[in-house]
Amino acid sequence: MPETFRPRDADQVRETVAWAAAEERPLEIRGGGSKRGLGRPTDGHDVLEISGLGGVTYYEPTELVLAAAAGTPLAAVEAELARNRQRLAFEPVDYGPVTGGPAERSTVGGVVACNISGPRRIQAGAARDHCLGITAVSGRGEAFKSGGRVVKNVTGYDLSKLMAGSYGTLAVLTEVTFKVLPVPEETRTVLVHGLEETAGIAALGKAAASGLEPTALAHLPPSAASRSAVDRVSGASDSVTAIRIEGPAPSVEARSASLRKLFEPTGDTGELHGRDSDALWREIGGVKLLPMDDGVLWRLSVPPTTAAGVVREIARALPRVGAIRTMFDWAGGLIWLTVEGVEDAAHGVVLGAIASGGGHATLIRAPGEIRRRVPVFHPRDPGLAALNARVKRGFDPRGILNPGRLSADY
C-alpha cells in the first residue's frame, strides 16, 4: 500500500529521499497535486508531498528578489508580490484545470519543476529565466544548492536551469528564488478582427518586430474567440488577433495608438483596457478558449512562421473535418490544439507535421492509458536521449524520483 510522506522541512525531505534511495523505493514527488495529470503517468509509488514546506523565506522588493519554500502556494507568492506592486513576469499559469486536475493548487516548486510560463514568455522569458537559485535534494539523498539571490551570477554550473522543466526527476526542490519585476502602471490590448491564420500570425510577427515592445501576442481563430467571456472578443463572431502593451500610462496610450495605425489597413481594430485585457490573457494563458470537455490537448512549440502550416497539415491528415480546435500564443510560436475522436491522440500526425520545420510537441491532456502508450514528450535523437539519461543518472542513479514521468527509459 503506497504511503504519503509529508515532510515539514528540507532536512526531512533529505531523510525521506535518502531512505527511499537505500530501499530503492520510488517516490512520486507532489506539490499541490495540480499537475498530476501532466507528463507520463507515474503512479502506484509512495508519495513525497512537499506542501508542508511553505512560506516566503526572503523578499526584498528593492532587490527585485523573492525566495520561497518549494511547497508555497503560487497564489500566496503572487499575493505577497501584488502588495508591493510586483509580480512574476513570466506569468505562471495554473495548469490544474488545463490538465484535468484541481484549480488553484499550484506551488512555486511545481511551476519551476515544469517550467510553466504564460503569454508574457515571448517578451519577459520563461520560468527558467526568472529562477535565480534553488535548494534541492538529489535522488542520492543529498542536499545541494545552486545559484543565489542576485540577478547576475555565473558562479558554477547553472543547475537552477536544469531543475526547471525536469519534472522532479533529478531532485526534489526545497526552495526556489525568483527574480521579480514591477507591475506596470497600465495594460491595454489592441485587437485586430477577422484575420485568417496566416495573416493573423504575420500580424503578430509585425507587431513583435515593430519596436513597440508588446508583452503578449496571440491569434484566436473564430471558435476560440467565441468562447471568451470578454464581449469585445467573442461578440464579433470572427477571429481576433490580440497584442498586449504594458508600461507607464502615457507610453501605453501612445504605443496602442501606433499599433492600431499599423493594423488599420489590415482589419478592424479595437482595444481592451485594464480588467478586460487581464481577463483575456488569463483565458489565453489558461487555455480556456478551447473545448475542455473531451478530446486531447497538445502544446506545440515551433518557429512562429511555420505555425499556420503545421496546423493546416494536421487538419488535412485527420480523417474528419473539424476534428481540431486551435489557438496561437507566443507570436505564433505556441500552438494549442485539441483533437477529437482520434486514435492514440493522433500523435503520429502531430509529430509528423512539425518534423520538417522543427519544434516540439507535448501531449498536455489525455487519459492515462493514452499517455502511457504514446510519446507524451517529443522523442529525441538517440545522442541527445543518451545524454539526458546520463544527466539523470548523475542526480538520481537509482531512478527513485518520479520514475517514468519524463521518459519511458528512466
Next chain:
Amino acid sequence: MRMPEPDADVIAGRGALVAALRGVLAEEGVIWSDNELKAYECDGLTAYRQVPLAVALPEDTRQVSRVLEICSEHGAKVVPRGAGTSLSGGALPLADGVLLGLGKFNRILEIDYENRCAVVQPGVSNLSVSEAVADEGFYYAPDPSSQIVCTIGGNVAENSGGVHCLKYGVTTNNILGLEIVLMDGEVVRLGGKHLDPEGYDLMGVMAGSEGLLGVITEVTVRILKKPEVARAVLVGFPDIEDGGRFVADIIAAGIVPGGMEMMDKPAIHAVEEFCHAGYPMDAEALAIVELDGHVTEVDHLIARVEDIAHRCRASSVRTSHSEEERLAFWLGRKSAFGAVGRISPDYFCMDGTVPRRALPEVLRRMAQMSARFGLRVANVFHAGDGNLHPLILYDANVPGELEKAEEFGAEILKLCVEVGGVLTGEHGVGVEKRDLMGEMFTDADLEQQQRLKCAFDPGGSLNPGKVFPTIRRCAELGRMHVHRGQLPFPDIPRF
C-alpha cells in the same frame, strides 16, 4: 595557481598527436612550433601563462568532432578558445592539452527576421551579429564590454552579460539553440528556433559552463528590434550612500532602466584625465542611467529619474538631448578600464555581485582594505544588478605586489559572498576564482556540479583545472554511500 599535473606520456607523444591532427586539418590548422604557440599562452587574464601542447584550428563541425576523437585517443586534454578575452583564465592552456581555437568558425549562417533569430558560428564576434542585422533595425542584446572582439561561442561558455542585462537579460536568456560536440566526438543539437524545448535544459547548463562540458559549434540567438530612442542621465553625488539610495529608489519606483552604471571617485578621476568626458570631478559617485524604448515612455521616465536624483541630493544632473551627447556620457564609462590601465602598470579586474542594498557597505569596506593592503582600488559597476568591477591597481615589477593584489581580490570576493552575493557576475570562475568556490558552495554542491560534468565528459578531459578546486574522478563521484534501515524519522507526518 596550481594546475593539474601534466601527463608526461602525453607530452612525450606530441609528435604522434600532431601528425594525427594534421591528418584531418588543413596545413595551417595545426600549430606546434614554439614561436607560434607562444601567441596562445594566455587569455585576458595575463597574470597566468602556459604554452599549450599544440593548437588546433578546425573549420567545421566534422573537424571539431575528429579533433576531439583524436585527443581522446591520445589522452590529451582540450581547452576550447574563442577570441581569448576571458578575464578569469577560462582559456588558459595546459602543458599536456590541445588548445582548440574556434576562430575559423566566423560565418553568420542565417538571419531569419520573421522568426527574429540568427544562426551563427561560435567564432563570430558579438558586435558583428548586431552589425549584420542593423540595416533592418535589429540587434543582439547582450553587450559585454569586449564586444568588438569577444565571440558568441565564448559568450555562451561564459554566459556573458553587459550593461543592458538588467532589462534584456544575459546570454542564457537570449539564445534559442546550440550545436555542441562532446569530448568523445559526438555532435548534439539543443533547441532550435522555437522556445522552451522540453527535456532537461542542457542549453541552460551549457551557458556559463566555461568550456568544461562541450565545444560549441553553432549558436541560434534571438535578435530584437532596436528601441526607438535611448536617452541617458548623468548624475553626480556628494556621497556614495546617496548614489546607493538613488539606485534603490529607481527600482522601488517600478522603473527598469536599459542600463544603470556607477563609478566611484578614483574611477571618475582616472576616466576624466584620460578622455575628458565632462564628468563632475567633485562627485564621490557618478551614475549613468539609460532609458530606452518608445519616445513617449523614455521622455516620461527621464523626468521621473531626474526627480528621484534631485531627491537623493544629487550634486549634478545632466540629461542627454542628442545621440552624440548620450554617447559622450558613455564614453568615459566604456573607456574606464583603459583609463585605469594608464595610471597603473597593472590591474586586476574583479567581478563579484552583491545585493544592491549592500553596495555602500561593500564600497566602504573595500576602501578600508585598500588602505590596509596599500594598493589603490577604483570601482566601476553595474549598479542595476549589483555587479561590481573593482579594479585593483598594482605593479607586477614590485616584488610581492602581484601576490598582495591577488589576496586583496580574494578578500573582496569573500566580502561579496558574506553580504549575500556571489563570486562572479559575468567573468566566470576560470582559474582565477577556482580556489574560492568553497566560500560559496559546500562539497556536496560542488560534487553535484561535477556529476553533471561526468554526464558530458566522463574522462574529465575538457578544460580541466578550471572552475572546480578539486578534480574528482567520475567513478568516485558516482558511488553511492547507502545506509539501509528503518525509516529513521518517526516525526515525519505520513498518511
